[in-house]
Amino acid sequence: MLITKTLAEITDEICQKYGDREALVFPGKQETYTFSQMVEMSNACAKGLLGLGVKKGDHMAILALNSPEWVILELAAAKIGAVLVCINTASTKSELSFVLKQSESSLFFLTKGFKDVSFLDNLTEICPELLTCEPGNLKSDTLPCLKTVVLLDDTALKGAFHFKDVEECGKTLGEAALMEAGRKVTAKDPLNIFYTSGTTGNPKGVVLDHYATVNNALVSGERMEYDEDDRVLLCLPLFHVIGFVLSTFAGLFRGASIVIAERFETKKALSLIMDESCTVFNGVPSMFQFMLNTDLSQYDLSSLSKGFIAGACCSNELMRRIVEELGIETIANLYGQTEAIGITQISSSDDMEYRLHSIGRALPGVEVKVVDLASGEETAIGEKGELLVKSAYIMSGYYHNQEATNNAIDREGWLRTGDLVTINGEGFIHIEGRIKDIIIRGGENISPAEIENVLKHYQGIFDAAVIAVPDELLGEEICAFIIPASGHMLSGEEVREYAALHLAKFKIPKYIKFVKEFPITSSGKIKKAVLREQVKDEFAQIVHREIAAAINR
Missing domain, CATH: 3.40.50.12780 (ANL, N-terminal domain)
Incomplete structure (x- = not known):
């Protein structure tokens, strides 16, 4: 039986039930929060958002690695009907600019970044006004909707608040203000926007x-x-x-x-x-x-x-x-x-x-x-x-x-x-x-997944990815990228012989490439476009040789 409760309503019930049991454990900073503490922190954060002027339906974006603050922000937004826009940490500067603008986010929560990826540098290049404006008073020609930036770590930026400042903004508000905001939120109201990472065009914002x-x-x-x-x-x-x-x-x-x-x-x-x-x-x-x-x-x-x-x-x-x-x-x-x-x-x-x-x-x-x-x-x-x-x-x-x-x-x-x-x-x-991955070889429609599933059954193969590559005669040919299983030495001929036992002849990969790992997205999907790019020049040369041979025959 499906229920008609908001995220805040069901979470409050769960937190009341489990009370002092551990809810969020963050070993990176040796922090632990019980269910009771989680709801208290989200209430304080929700009042802080109200103090900042956030209203039901406002969009607030977040760009950060996993943390308790992320979960707290989600619950706080849910309590007052704000919509949390979730941004992929692998976003480029242009993707970040597009998402912030397209989502019409008025608040933006972020950390400085990680390793050699600087979220903050990307943002200040998009909005240089953050280097001189007062917190909460951003006026950007590039991102006209964005007014407030909040830092989730100890980074310093003149035009941004820190996360602790958000809670301070709500300390003058009583519980009545939070309850009143919560009463306006329904189960069919938007909760999040997740941006899909399409292979072509701009990402699309999925409203849940x-x-x-x-x-x-x-x-x-x-x-x-x-x-x-x-x-x-x-x-x-x-x-x-x-x-x-x-x-x-x-x-x-x-x-x-x-x-x-x-x-x-x-x-x-x-x-x-x-x-x-x-x-x-x-x-x-x-x-x-x-x-x-x-x-x-x-x-x-x-x-x-x-x-x-x-x-x-x-x-x-x-x-x-x-x-x-x-x-x-x-x-x-x-x-x-x-x-x-x-x-x-x-x-x-x-x-x-x-x-x-x-x-x-x-x-x-x-x-x-x-x-x-x-x-x-x-x-x-x-x-x-x-x-x-x-x-x-x-x-x-x-x-x-x-x-x-x-x-x-x-x-x-x-x-x-x-x-x-x-x-x-x-x-x-x-x-x-x-x-969209279908290979068309000599007029035959071939599913890469069918070939991959066969190859993955072979004890010497740890994983397989199949793509189409250009072919002068047949239009497209089959190329299989193979990660050998630990301790196995494979040859292309061995792989083809195994495939021939389980696949029609026209589905047997013509080309076999052995690799140690695949390029993957943050959601675990193999980046087949990257695989195609890796072999693009190699197969362009093959096609060129085939054309030359055909001319000389």
Whole structure:
């Protein structure tokens, strides 16, 4: 049964229930906050936002690594009906400028950055007025909506407040002001805007309301079987729904403690699992790969028992090693999109065969269907087609982009995922590829995912990624990037011989490239555009030679 409570309402109830139990643990600064402290801090922050003049519907952006302050800001915004705009920490200066302007954010919370990435330098280059203006009085030609900047760390900037100043702004306000603001917020009001990282064009702002976020976190947490004895290691970024909704709030709603890592670092994550007795680790395939490629003998990981894999399906070899070497016996595949949060998920009670090869069944509140690409008609059981989703968790739309919204969601409310799938009689769904990734070789449509899934079954292959490369004769040819399994030496011919046992001849990769790792996005997806760029010159030369040979024949 789905509920109609706001994020603030459900969180207040949870905090009252779990009181003095640990809610947020931040080993990086040796900070721990109980559920009671979390709600007290969010109330103080919410009053501070009111003191700064924030009103229901105002947009406030955040650019930072994971921290307790992020969670507190989310709850504070939710209490007064403000909308938190979540910005990817990998954003370039131009992307940051676009998102801040397109989202019409009037407040911006940020840290100085990390490593060689300076959030602050990017911002002051976009808004040099911050170097001379008074805090809260920014007047920028580039970002006309942005008025207030707040620093979340000890960085100094003349035109910005510090986070502690926000709470000071609310100290003259009583509880009545906060309660009055809260009464105006409903479950169908917008809660967040998450910007998708498309491969072409500007990112699109996905608007999610309280109802979608709260209920998706509840049903996902239930299927993951989180409980109050769990300690969830949060390495997934809070600017993605897999870290924000499906890890943090899915855990908190069931009384789990969230152990916050600023970002994923292999050895630090392993140390945190050991030192904090974490029971849950959620990640993308590359995170698990990095952990398994480390000497695990120096880490006690016996506390681990639960976790999910999101972003991409992983190989049998990787799944086996997660179970055997990390001890996560109930590891689950989770499938979702920013536009619909969690869509399908494996359950711990599902057969291992499904846990290995399937993305699970639809979550409660989700309808799915598979349609033929040509006709748009629903396919028969087991036939390949595009996955369409209708659910309680689908976005309100793309912010200020009705055309894109209409292209993504039809008049009956079905979201086009762009994923090719099959579904069996029991409702288990198998990913067959992305529509836009289809390779057209000599007129044949070939799914890279089909080839990848075959290759990943081979014991000598740790992971595989397949792309199209240009070919003079056939238009496109197949190139497979392979990460060999630990201790295995492979040849291209060996890979092709294995592929020939399971694939039609025209689907066997012509080119094999062995690599140590793949370039990935922050959500764990392989950057196939980067792979194509890496071999662009090589295959341009091949095509040139083929053309020259054809002329000389």
